Amino acid sequence: xxxxxxxxxxxxxxxxxxxxxxxxxxxxxxxxxxxxxxxxxxxxxxxxxxxxxxxxxxxxxxxxxxxxxxxxxxxxxxxxxxxxxxxxxxxxxxxxxxxxxxxxxxxxxxxxxxxxxxxxxxxxxxxxxxxxxxxxxxxxxxxxxxxxxxxxxxxxxxxxxxxxxxxxxxxxxxxxxxxxxxxxxxxxxxxxxxxxxxxxxxxxxxxxxxxxxxxxxxxxxxxxxxxxxxxxxxxxxxxxxxxxxxxxxxxxxxxxxxxxxxxxxxxxxxxxxxxxxxxxxxxxxxxxxxxxxxxxxxxxxxxxxxxxxxxxxxxxxxxxxxxxxxxxxxxxxxxxxxxxxxxxxxxxxxxxxxxxxxxxxxxxxxxxxxxxxxxxxxxx
Numbered sequence: 202x203x204x205x206x207x208x209x210x211x212x213x214x215x216x217x218x219x220x221x222x223x224x225x226x227x228x229x230x231x232x233x234x235x236x237x238x239x240x241x242x243x244x245x246x247x248x249x250x251x252x253x254x255x256x257x258x259x260x261x262x263x264x265x266x267x268x269x270x271x272x273x274x275x276x277x278x279x280x281x282x283x284x285x286x287x288x289x290x291x292x293x294x295x296x297x298x299x300x301x302x303x304x305x306x307x308x309x310x311x312x313x314x315x316x317x318x319x320x321x322x323x324x325x326x327x328x329x330x331x332x333x334x335x336x337x338x339x340x341x342x343x344x345x346x347x348x349x350x351x352x353x354x355x356x357x358x359x360x361x362x363x364x365x366x367x368x369x370x371x372x373x374x375x376x377x378x379x380x381x382x383x384x385x386x387x388x389x390x391x392x393x394x395x396x397x398x399x400x401x402x403x404x405x406x407x408x409x410x411x412x413x414x415x416x417x418x419x420x421x422x423x424x425x426x427x428x429x430x431x432x433x434x435x436x437x438x439x440x441x442x443x444x445x446x447x448x449x450x451x452x453x454x455x456x457x458x459x460x461x462x463x464x465x466x467x468x469x470x471x472x473x474x475x476x477x478x479x480x481x482x483x484x485x486x487x488x489x490x491x492x493x494x495x496x497x498x499x500x501x502x503x504x505x506x507x508x509x510x511x512x513x514x515x516x517x518x519x520x521x522x523x524x525x526x527x528x529x530x531x532x533x534x535x536x537x538x539x540x541x542x543x544x545x546x547x548x549x550x551x552x553x554x555x556x557x558x559x560x561x562x563x564x565x566x567x568x569x570x571x572x573x574x575x576x577x578x579x580x581x
Contacts, residue, residue: 202512202515202516202517203515203516203517203555203560203564203567203568204517204555204557205380205490205517205518205519205553205554205555205556206379206380206381206489206490206555206556206557207379207380207557207559208379208380208384208557209450209454209557209558209559211446211450213446213449214443214446214447216446217442217443217445217446218439218442218443218446220442221438221439221441221442222439224438226415226438227437227438227439228435228437228438229413229414229415229435229438230415230438231415231438232438232439232441232442232445233251233435233436233437233438233441235441235445236251236436236441236442236444236445236448237249237250237251237390237441239445239448240390240392240444240445240448241392243365243367243448243451244357244365244366244367244368244373244392245364245365245367245368246367246368246373246392246393246394247392247393247394247395247396247399248392248393248394248395248396248398248399248402249367249390249391249392250390250391250392250393250399250402250403250406251388251389251390251436251441251444252388252389252390252391252406252434252435252436253387253388253389253406253433253434253435253436254376254377254378254387254388254389254434255283255354255374255375255376255377255378255381255388255389256283256286256287256389257389257406257432257434258374258375258376258389258390258391259283259284259286259287259324259350259352259374259389260287260290260291260405260432260434261391261402261405261406261434262287262350262372262374262391262402263287263288263290263291263293263322263350264291264401264402264405264431265372265391265393265398265401265402265405266321266322266348266350266371266372266398267321267348268288268291268293268321268322268348269291269292269293269321270291270292270293271293271319272291272293272294272319272320272321272322273293273294273295273296273317273319273320273321274288274293274294274295274296274320274321274322274323274324275296275297275298275312275315275316275320275322275323275324276288276295276296276297276298276324276326276525277297277298277300277306277307277324277325277326277328277544278297278298278299278300278524278525278526278541278544278545279300279305279326279328279522279524279525279541279544279547279548280326280328280352280522280525281354281521281522281525282522282525282528284324284326284352284525285297285324285525285531287324288324293321294319295525295531295534296315296317296320297525297526297536297540297541298311298312298314298315298541299311299541299542299543299544300328300541300543300544300547301334301543302543302547303478303479304328304331304478304479304481305328305329305478305492305544305547305551306325306326306327306328306331306332306333306334307325307326307333307334307338308543309334309337309338309341312325312338312341313341316341316345316347320345320347321347321348322347322348322349322350323338323341323342323347323348323349323350324350324351324352325338325349325350325351325352325370326352326354326355327351327352327353327354327355327356327359327366327487328355328490328492329355329478329486329488329489329490329491329492329521329553330355330356330359330382330458330486330487330488330489330490331356331359331478331480331481331484331486331487332353332356332359332360332361332366332484332486333351333361335349335351335361335362335369335370336362339369339370342371348371348372349370349371349372350370350371350372350373350374351366351369351370351372351373351374352374353366353367353373353374353375353487354374354375354376354378354381354489355381355487355489355490356486356487356489357375357381357382357383357451357487358382358451358452358454358455358487359455359484359485359486359487360484360485361483361484362483362484366487367392368392368394371393371395371398372391372392372393372398373391373392373393374389374390374391375389375390375391375392376388376389377389377390377440377444380489380557381489382451382454382455382458382487382489383444383447383448383450383451383454384443384444384447385436385440385441385443385444385447386440386443387440388436388440388441388444389436404428404429404431405429405431405432405434406431406432406433406434406435407431407433407434407435408427408431408432408433409427409428409429409430409431410425410426410427410428410431411425411426411427411428412425412426413435453558454558455485455487455488457558457560458487458488458489458556458557458558459485459486459488461488461491461556461560461565462477462486462488462491462556464562464565464569465477465491465554465556465565465568465569468565468566468569468572469493469569469572471573472569472572472573472576473496473499473576473580474495474496474499474500474576474580475493475494475495475496475572475576476493476494476496477491477492477493477494478492478493478494488556489556490521490553490556491553491554491555491556492521492551492552492553492554493551493552493554494547494550494551495507495550495551495552496550497550498581499576499580499581500576500579500580500581501579501580501581502579503549504520504549504550504551504552506579507552507575507579508520508552510575510578510579511552511571511572511575514571514574514575515571516554516555516567516568516571516572517555518552518553518554518555519552519553520548520551520552520553521551521553522548523548524541524544524545524548526538526540526541527545527548554568554572555568
């Protein structure tokens with residue numbers, strides 16, 4: 202089975218982790234700030250704060266943004282549940298906005314229409330790795346004095362109008378899960394150019410305590426202060442070492458993913474009933490996902506039948522995502538089916554195809570051949 206995504210671990214990654222395992226520091230040691238510094242430089246951000254996973258990064262971003270009870274936060278309907286759950290962790294209300302039909306990124310017009318006096322922040326998600334309409338969202342945020350949070354879990358290494366993702370929004374969150382652009386096993390990062398937001402992020406990941414163990418050892422003091430309610434969201438040193446090693450190959454990873462996407466694009470011009478999402482010319486995707494839409498006017502079966510048929514051909518296709526308002530938890534909060542027709546309609550047509558740097562050109566040809574075979578079998 203060719204999976205939709207997979208980590209690549211090189212010998213240099215193993216050596217970096219082993220070196221930390223042989224050191225005196227497994228957590229809150231020197232590898233963490235070293236990784237953060239390298240990460241910040243890679244995305245042109247003033248600060249990078251490493252956390253235990255991408256969801257922790259989102260939660261920390263909500264805390265740093267001052268989101269709390271009584272607030273509303275606008276979130277795309279087409280995303281993973283963590284993008285919305287982070288709002289609920291802070292006791293705030295999620296307001297779902299529909300997406301643009303050609304990119305499945307959040308529609309700025311829908312965001313603007315969703316703003317109320319209670320709105321505190323906007324969360325945008327760079328769907329599949331292609332940056333959102335960040336300038337338009339920035340204008341909405343500035344007009345209403347809102348915090349703009351970019352969930353760039355799919356978009357490490359991406360660019361928007363020449364600027365690196367991670368340097369644009371007030372807070373940008375990344376995931377370092379194994380299927381993402383780089384991995385630390387589990388892990389997350391938040392970047393910001395605001396020193397006060399960075400301070401709040403570091404506080405939040407360490408129980409709300411103003412110093413960590415290594416800082417106290419260096420300063421020669423045992424005294425510490427907890428000034429806010431935080432969590433234990435720290436990333437370990439050996440995870441940081443893995444992340445830093447992987448980060449050295451980020452450009453190569455994005456370049457190979459782009460090559461694969463280009464091969465897919467060329468191949469699907471010859472296969473009716475399957476259309477890739479639109480690429481926007483002024484931005485460069487990180488290509489975490491390669492998503493296509495099915496044209497049911499040309500097919501006599503639904504998406505799930507196509508998915509099953511491709512898996513029978515050993516192509517590990519997936520679906521990203523079930524619209525968050527459809528989840529039972531959010532249904533119980535009063536969100537209803539039918540209110541975000543673009544996201545809901547797209548969900549029933551989309552498939553994520555395999556894309557990861559270790560794929561060969563022959564793997565891509567195998568995927569295209571399987572797609573052509575299945576479309577031919579089910580063509581209306």
